[in-house]
Amino acid sequence: MTDETIQKSRFDLLWYGISATLLLISASYFVAILQANSVNGLALNEILMTALQGAGLTLIGSGALTSGGQESVRKFLNTIGIPGNLHGPATCAASAVLLGIGFFTHQMLDDYYYDQGMAHYEAGDLTESRDAFLHALQLNDQDLRVHLAIGRVYETLGDLEEAQGHYIQSVEEGFPDGFNRLGHVLIHSDETLRAEALLRLGLQRSYGHGQQTAEALDTRHLLHRNLGWALINQEKYPDALNNLQAALDVYAADVPKDASKDGAKPSSIGFTYCLQAYAFEKSGKVDDAKQAWTDCLNRAQPEMISEFEWLIKIGRSDIASCIETRMIVAGVDPTVHPLDLPVCVIKPKASGG
Numbered sequence: 126m127t128d129e130t131i132q133k134s135r136f137d138l139l140w141y142g143i144s145a146t147l148l149l150i151s152a153s154y155f156v157a158i159l160q161a162n163s164v165n166g167l168a169l170n171e172i173l174m175t176a177l178q179g180a181g182l183t184l185i186g187s188g189a190l191t192s193g194g195q196e197s198v199r200k201f202l203n204t205i206g207i208p209g210n211l212h213g214p215a216t217c218a219a220s221a222v223l224l225g226i227g228f229f230t231h232q233m234l235d236d237y238y239y240d241q242g243m244a245h246y247e248a249g250d251l252t253e254s255r256d257a258f259l260h261a262l263q264l265n266d267q268d269l270r271v272h273l274a275i276g277r278v279y280e281t282l283g284d285l286e287e288a289q290g291h292y293i294q295s296v297e298e299g300f301p302d303g304f305n306r307l308g309h310v311l312i313h314s315d316e317t318l319r320a321e322a323l324l325r326l327g328l329q330r331s332y333g334h335g336q337q338t339a340e341a342l343d344t345r346h347l348l349h350r351n352l353g354w355a356l357i358n359q360e361k362y363p364d365a366l367n368n369l370q371a372a373l374d375v376y377a378a379d380v381p382k383d384a385s386k387d388g389a390k391p392s393s394i395g396f397t398y399c400l401q402a403y404a405f406e407k408s409g410k411v412d413d414a415k416q417a418w419t420d421c422l423n424r425a426q427p428e429m430i431s432e433f434e435w436l437i438k439i440g441r442s443d444i445a446s447c448i449e450t451r452m453i454v455a456g457v458d459p460t461v462h463p464l465d466l467p468v469c470v471i472k473p474k475a476s477g478g
Contacts, residue, residue, distance in 0.1 A: 235264045239271055246278060249455030254278050269295045269303075276306055281453060283430050285310050296323070301331040302344045309351050313431040317358045324352040343393070346375040350397045357400060362408045369401045395424030395448075396432055403439055418444065422464075422471065428452045447471050 242257035258275035261268060276291035289310050295303025304327025311320035331345045349372035356365035376394065402417030426449040427433045433453060436445040447469035451457040463469055 235261055235268065238264070239268070239274065242271075242274055242278075246274070246281075247452075249451055249453065249457075251278055251282055251454060255282075269298055269300060273300070273302055273306060277428075280306070280310060280431070281429050285314055289314075299330055301327045301334070301341075301348065303327075304330065305344055305348045305351060308348075308355065309429070309431075312351065312355050312358065317355050321352065321355045321359075324348055324355060328352065342375050346372045346397070347393055349375065350393065350400065353397075353404070354400055357404055357407075360407070362404050365404045366401065366408065369397055369404060372397050373401075393426075393428065395421065395426050396428075399425050399436065399441075399444070422447060425449065426452050443471055 238257045238261035242254045242261065245251075245254035245257060255275060255278045258271050258278065261271045262275070265271070272291040272294045276288040279285075279291065280288035289307060292303055292307040292310065296307050297303075304323045308320040308324040308327065311317070311323065327348045328345070331341065331348055334341065349368045353365045353368035353372065356362075356368065373394065398417045399421035402414050402421050405411075405414035405417055422444055425444075427436075430453055433445055433450060436442070436448075447464050447466075449457075449463060451459060457463075464471070
């Protein structure tokens, strides 16, 4: 064997070694995609993409990892006109392309399932939303946005323990919304002091980041609102009112253009008025309470069942029967306001803003 042949053989081993490494990484994406999906859950283009990726892995893998496969690949490459000295680089290039396909397919499906989960959640289809987020987590169990989102689904369903497990991961990474969501769960788990501590930590991080995006402002609003709620549960009404007003003041200035699809304030602001009304009542501020209850009636759209239950718990079932609840679960005609339903005994329709 000549020195040139030995050197060529060494280079071939290097190329095939790199190819094998790329294929192993690609295989991890391929396996994750298969685990996260069933044929019934995939569109035709996704089925074809998965099938092609699997075929590519089998073909190139046999060429990179077995002597018989290498010979078959050499014959194929010769057939398409690739010279022998480029067989190794060609196999490596094909492996890199396959890895790229695997990576982008994996990322595409992760984003796809997240978007589907959010769409189902906003429509009140909680089971479909949960399943979509679970698919996304099977693809990437480190995606904190999915953990926050599926936590909201479980919280809406009343499964606080499951929700808490997902929120904790975001808290560990210092996400302000993680502190907010976990604090909200703890309020309803009778852990008010711990909820207050987490919400105050979340506010530090929210203001510390200095962000003025719609998402950051929404989180800041909810942190103040939920802190006010935790303080109400401790009968600290002056401090509670300060935080509830701070929550409303988040939107006192111009709201960023991306505040929502239509530029409106978030639905959570309405329930802030409900909490404020109760705190006003407990502070003896009757006129302020009356106006806040009117705002609550007209604008509240509870997102969680726990928020709806709270109104009943404090003796305001009349308000609970007349507010929007389609954010909690589907089944409500969006063209009919609950104030116009027979179950609403508050007549006439309240006014205010």
